[in-house]
Amino acid sequence: MRWAVIVFPGSNCDEDAALAIDRVLGDAVDLVWHDQRDLSAYDAIILPGGFSYGDYLRSGAIARFAPAVAGVREAVQRGALVLGICNGFQVLTEAGLLPGALLVNDHLQFCCELAELQVENTKTPFTLDYAAGERIRIPIAHRDGRYHADAATLTRLRREQRIAFRYVQNPNGSAQDIAGVLGANGRVLGLMPHPERAVAEWMRSADGARMFTSMHRFVEQQGASLAASAEGVGRLG
């Protein structure tokens, strides 16, 4: 399968994501510059962590206007997998591809630590390889990570089983301890924790690796890899 990692000028986890895919799966992965709209070659697209355009306004508020995000929107339409990590999650909510918003942490500080998560739904393309009710450890590193949505949205998310992960100990005041949510079609996941930083024991946890193996297995099982021509896609240094 073929992966894209979108690179905004202020992305800083783009190479980590590509490296994790290479470490865990050995799949083909391209770093795709933010001005590229055509993402039709990709089975899965990652919006990585970082500070897309500095995020001096609201995290992700400018990134949603990027050509690549228009491409992501089209990819969602055709059912490709989209994974937004940290800043990528913020971008997806700003773009309206996921419900809710990420507010500044309730303690108003940046917070970086290994967080324990409860896997809430193992029937998604991102969580197939986790066990039901399993607790995993994945690092968080953010200042604007407090998930917020109105009561009706939260109820709908719960009813539709679109809460993918919850924090075991809420680190930022997120509504209902939510760490990651799914889009309406179940093919989009946004989460604040960084699975790409937990793919080897020496990183303190290898639990993130199974998010990538899940996505890989889902795409392979679908059989029909979406038109995977690599032409015209340059790998960025």
Add this chain to the structure above:
Amino acid sequence: MAEVRVKTKAAVPSGQPAPEEIREQRRYLDLGLTDAEYERVCERLGRLPNYVEAGLFGVLWSEHCSYKSSKIHLRKFPTSGPQVLQGPGENAGVVDVGGGLAVAFKMESHNHPSAVEPYQGAATGVGGILRDVFTMGARPIAFLDSLRFGPLTDERTRYLFANVVAGIGGYGNCVGIPTVGGETAFDESYRHNPLVNAMCVGVLEADKMAKGAARGVGNPVFVVGARTGRDGIHGATFASAEDPTEKERSAVQVGDPFLGKLLMEACLELIATGAVVGIQDMGAAGLASSSAEMAARAGGGLELNLDLVPVREEGMTPYEMMLSESQERMLVVMERGREELAFSILRKWGLEVAEIGRVTSDGRLRLRFAGEVVADVPVAALVDEAPVYDRPADTKYAKPGLAVAKPDLPAGDADAWAQHLLALLAHPSIADKRWVYRQYDTSVRTATQVGPGSDAAVLRLPGAARAVALATDGNGRYVYLNPRRGGAIAVAEAARNLVASGARPLAITDCLNFGNPEKPAVMRQFIDAVEGMAEACRALDTPVVSGNVSFYNESQGQDIFPTPVVGAIGVIDDLTRVTEAAFRAADSAVILVGPIDAALDGSLFWQLLAGQPAGDAPPLDLALERRVQDLVRSLIRAGRVRSAHDVSEGGLAVALTEMAIAGGVGATVTLPVTPRDALQRAGLLFSEAQSRILLEVDCASAQDIVQEAGQAGVTALVLGKTGGDAVSIGGDDGVWLTLPLAAAQAAYEGALPQAMQAPSARGEADA
């Protein structure tokens, strides 16, 4: 060479004094030049300098840029060795770490700005040191920060501390480089003069180093990045002024980490093309120092047309453009004919670039503005011929702690001794620093094998089966008590931290934070500390490859503790041998490598009892230090060590408890002594005597290790075993104290969060 006439009068913008006025009204004093220095400038030029020229000399001859008070002493540092690819004098030092890779690193102080505007002061400190490192062509991989503040009971200190930490995180987190280590200590001495020393480490291919030299006559000179504004004019001279309460907030610059990140990516891409001849950050004294220093390194000259400098506002004078310290700007010399390459890369990153001049061969820095030559001075006079002072120093340092009476310590029961230990664990200088480093991204770039909280941070190097270990250290109290030994301890302890993590120390960088060098007592501290450091560097084979000096850390006549901070780097070439400070298992043997010592000299324990630093600096024998480090390193390399921890502030009892808390495993140890009184018992528990490392090893190999240590000329003792849920310490006369792990942990981990929860800690909040 064309004849150039400097039309000083015609070039004087309104409001700027003419050369004669500068002399007659002694306006040069405002520009940072003394009477004698001004005379020297006139003599060297053979005429009176105009305002711009006098300004150039003022900043380049400032203490901050010229190191005029420290230069003759810094020459005592060893700076070379087979591992050194680049010593002091460039933007950062570079050492060979094997496997075709090299590491560039440097530490720099941002004390004065941080005392006035803590968030931006700290943030721009991080941004500045970042640029120094990527300028060498190195991809930055880590930050470390060494911080000193007054007591946290003080509201303003809490405001400074909170905002310095937020500022470091604000910049470092955004540029996506992990902050993996450092230290934070609190003492009354730093109440009005906090220390903020930032270190950056980058990795590069050993044969791909970039340099800050403006070579190749005719090559074009570019300004890249932010526009030049009026911010930070006089930052360098301001840093050399005395009282931070009189310092202006407006002289502090504002950082833009997003632009800093773009600049980093673009410059690394640019350097990789091979078309960059020379590159330098516009740091302190901005365009003035970057252009003069680049020309000086090449032994040539530069001609700049200031009309072409992109500015933020209209009406900026040449003087303001040369001295502006607007952040996120680089000066780049490209190979003539390859400019288009630069433009395309910079365009991609959305960066502004302007060609402002060219390299010349005449050894002069010549500035044009509005059709006039507004400055024309010999580069050598600005840089190489800056004044050098051998400032008077006291002949002998009166060690202030020797007069302190020995404490009168009651015998006390086991509970009282447990309370002593708890008090140390809860002291902010010793207590867990999670409150600090939780605010830093420690794992971005996915190379952090060991983050903050252990003796050294360990980072894997890209594409190589090796890692670098990084640590900072420096105890101002020791240096205050005995500058020479304290200076040596700073180096020894930083290297020891690397060794305890399994690394071979390679080299150091330093920030020498001292008081007012015009005071003979402060100069004595400085000279002795430098000599002590140099001695330790030679003993441990860790040359100094970069660093900086920060003088005038004084307020209301009170100088800070002399505080040289050492940033050390080492290499680990077997990733399976990385060792941490946390106990790994129950039923391991606990071994003390190094002497049993009861000297309370310089200890935090004695300071807390006496209300002031007391005694001499802790004992240190550099030959023994070397043997201890070599032994522990070989034991770790042989895979015989489960965990290791340097015995430092708080002594043996604190070191043991830290290992237990980190590992969640208790320990019971017995020292083979019967103390004659309470004071000696306290010494055995809390002495900060040097050259000591605690090891956790397999019980089966413990006796062999002790024997091997003896053969290596090092004392080693099996003290006891890990296990249980308490730390218990005693001697031949029975158990001295038992502290449940839960209580120890509560004190150790709760201290900083509790101190910072006090009202108005956030004070003036984010800037």
